Amino acid sequence: MSDSVIGQPFTRIDGKWKVTGRAKYGVDYYFDRLVYGVGVASTIGNGRVGGIDAAEAEKMPGVLAILHHGNIEHLYHPANQFEDQSRPGESRPPFEDDRVYYYGQFVALVIAETFEQALDAASHVRVDYEAKPPVVRLDRAAQPTGEPQAHQARGDAESGFQQAPVKLDVTYVTPVETHNPMEMHATIAVWDKAKQKYTLYETSQGVVNHRNVASQVLGVPMESVEVISRFIGSGFGCKLFPWPHSWLAAIGSRHLERPVKVSVPRTLMFTTVGHRPTIEQHVRLGATQDGKLLATINEVRQSTSFIDAYLEDCVDPTSMLYSCPNVKGTQREIRMNTGTPTPMRGPGRTPSLFALESAMDELAVKLNLDPIDVRLRNYADKDEGSGKPWSSKRLREAYQMGAERFGWKRRNPKVGSMRKGDEILGWGMATMTWPGHRQEAEVHVRLLADGTARASCATQDIGTGTYTIFAEVVSDRTGIPVDKIQVVLGDTSLPPGPTSGGSFTTATVIPAIYQASDKAVNAVLKAAAKYQGFSGADPKSLKMTQGRVHPQDKPPSSGVPFQEILQSQNLVGLDGKVKTGPTDEMKKYSIHSFGAHFCEVAWDPEILRLRVSRWLSVVDGGRMMNAKTARNQILGAVVMGIGMGMLEETVYDTRTGHPINNNFADYMVAVNADVPELECIFLDYPDPVLNEYGARGIGEIGLTGCASALTMATYHATGVRIRELPIRIEKLMAGSVKEEN
Amino acid sequence: MQAFHYEKASEVTSAVNSAGTPGVKIIAGGTTLVDLMKLNVERPTGLLDINGLPLDQIEKTPDGGLKIGAMVHNSDLAHNALVKQQYAVLSQALLSGASPQLRNMATTGGNLLQRTRCYYFRDTNYACNKRKPGSGCAAIDGFNRMHAVLGTSEHCIATHPSDMCIAMMALEAVIHLRGQQGERTVPINDFYFVPGTTPQRENVLAPGELITYVTLPPLPSGTRSYYLKRRDRASYEFALASAAVVALLQGGRIERVRIALGGVGTKPWRSVEAEHVLQKQQPDEKHFHAAAEAALRGARPLHDNAFKVELAKRTLVRALKTATSNV
């Protein structure tokens, strides 16, 4: 295995294209006669458009069209039932009627010859509204009735809780958080009238899904839409499903018979392309005096829009993470005047673990137990939710290794007891977890007569390293060096591949790349049987290593480069194309990654300054495919976790429903100065059931648990328990003043 | 953003003439102005670019002070050896502001005139007396966590966001202006207005008047200074509260002290009250707390920013401690 490329710290194969500007992102394409669409967005949070007066704007220089609900061509509701991948971000076609459901909803689109002309004209479109008060806070929203949208139960949780000698009953709140990838949403739509075909240049985490939804919304056959997204400036979930601007660009292009570019400005990144909903979790834990859980109850309320149901499932981990006889989880969606929420890195589990892991720490404090100890006392040896065995779980080892490396033994549990210079230190830890999945993927590998290989699939690389993983697997199976492998992704004309989300892309594409590579190699071996040197040989007696074909029982040096065989038969290349999907074996197991975060905060009580000073993550995430890109995912997630814990919150003006901190200066995420050196260890145990290499995917797990590790460290330093994120100066102040009294 | 015409000024006299044209705005680094133009808050019909003016030098004055050209970039000023040596508080304040990229663009003159970050000022869909006199103030009943607690009125509660100006307040800088009427100088303490009933009037600058220089008077030898800024994250954020302290100790007592606060005032906030409390006193915790109390005595907290009162006090106490401790 030592000479395998798998797991090596390969630099991304697309890195050089990106840093030299050769990688073309969606809006980098240019077409003859390209024109620009700028949206007019609602400035009320609830109500109706009374009237749109575009007369002045229409007369402005360069203006070609102003589309709104009074004149837009027909668009359809996506049905969301054909194919696996056909989910929209917001299901309402733009400009469907005069209703305004949220602030920053598109109500008109101005298309002009230049971007500047469109922008100027957009500010001259007069929109009258009939406004009603918006609802943008959970506690002011109408409470839901009827069945919960998610439900988990085993045993009798209520009586388990009642009878438990130790009880914890607390509520945790996470605010709306808004993903803001560096590259904003944008679409260039090119309508080809002769072919009756749309080509959409997108920034999409799922080109196939986008194409499928587009074909419904635009009302054309599937083959009449091609979606291209070769490079993506990240997504964090907000680019999983298509949003209204994409349909506006398409319809504009058809209307004018010219290519149309529509970009979503940063301000509207906060309204019309999804966000993590605000979530309130009422957690009750019942336990014995020695910290064994008797009941775990999590009653969850979350926001969604008036347009769409959206579930951010926080109750699933309630049932699987710990061993507990009585469990109940219910979750209800509450309608608010925001755009439709959408998955944001680590959906469900990230907010869920903030609550559950915080509660475990509060239980530990209550019982005067070490927080790791409490977790070990409730260690789940199987998934008690599904009843299935784990495919692989090394969480115990993660806790132990983390504790050792972090020096956990030296932790004095007394609040405010640990010091460094003038500052007080606080230590926290939390569990992380994320499910392993695998979906369908089809991959085409061609070994070419020039000694290179080409692999293609309509999945995409959102910046995580998917291009590089493809090259690694092909190289591993064929022996062709990584730099001689061309990988083509992000185009629906390629064989269908998975969405880049849920941390399942790697696990999903591996089997298809692996098997397609082997199939291509077999085709070469078959051809080799007709090659002079091997003539008459049984292909099974041959083998391809280091790109050379040779008899099984002889070294590679005795054979010939595979391209010679292709050349000798005048073949351009030999192919393998394989479609793979979930297996029956997978159904027998509960497949999850686990791990633990350890962190330290430094607290300067006099000036109320709290900073993160140390971080260690130990990850049991299956086999790492690339040490470099894997580490990058965890570190990136922890940076995001520091932001989530300490800073992030979308603030709505309650009068208008407007997210008023809708820019990078006012919406706080962690900057470099907030982030200490981050350490990350991978246990690297292959998952035996998920795929050939045992890789599970690690895009999201790193974010789970971060916020609870931070609030635990904060409590340890300050004595203030933050149950409503983010941790803020005024909350620490209020809490510490209370402590002093 | 609307179309505008653009002119480059090459010398001060003609610049002053062009700057007087109605609708024309001076552009220096553009980091405030272009931002507000994109938001349609500023809608100039013409821009006068003063980047070509010979106002980019930092020189020693005959009296031992410093003369800073209006076009000196914030980063150059912050890293200037004389500034670091003699006016450390100014260097620290500059480096605590914005980001390196912004500081490379931002100028001394522009920084003095930067506008508030009030959400409602920056969005033309809201009532704002500063942007549109008489329209009301959306911040008073809105989300006002970032707003001021000192110098507010019922017409405007917007914070002056600059860090540089806070240090300059404590250094008693003098602003040199040039208009069609000629030259004049204004001590920075008299340069800014509190909002009162006319929040649209922020300073004494007359239409078309140009800031040419800022001078810093020399400090008595042995003077020490310090700037402390508190905010949610460690960098790239405006102050929630900050304090600039310039102090001279003699014989174990405070001989001379200048104090200014940032992030809490509707203008860069000099606290003469706090200075009085400390005059001739021992530099100890008791007096520092008393000074902080005096500085914030007039504070009028609102729904979301009450914490700033306490935060500003603690920030000032720490700044005083640091500036007067033996290092």
Ligand SMILES: Cc1cc2nc3c(=O)[nH]c(=O)nc-3n(C[C@H](O)[C@H](O)[C@H](O)COP(=O)(O)OP(=O)(O)OC[C@H]3O[C@@H](n4cnc5c(N)ncnc54)[C@H](O)[C@@H]3O)c2cc1C
């Ligand atoms: C994201 C962001 C974060 C920031 N963070 C901070 C921070 O933490 N702390 C901080 O202090 N500042 C911060 N700033 C503000 C920054 O310091 C100011 O924008 C900058 O100093 C303005 O200088 P400028 O040269 O770019 O001004 P410009 O934008 O060019 O001009 C500003 C105004 O001054 C006028 N003007 C400029 N020069 C002259 C002159 N010589 N005479 C007369 N009028 C003139 C212009 O007409 C305009 O009205 C931040 C800005 C941004 C965009």
Ligand code: SF4
């Ligand atoms: S605080 Fe001042 S700047 Fe802000 S909305 Fe009110 S008047 Fe306008």
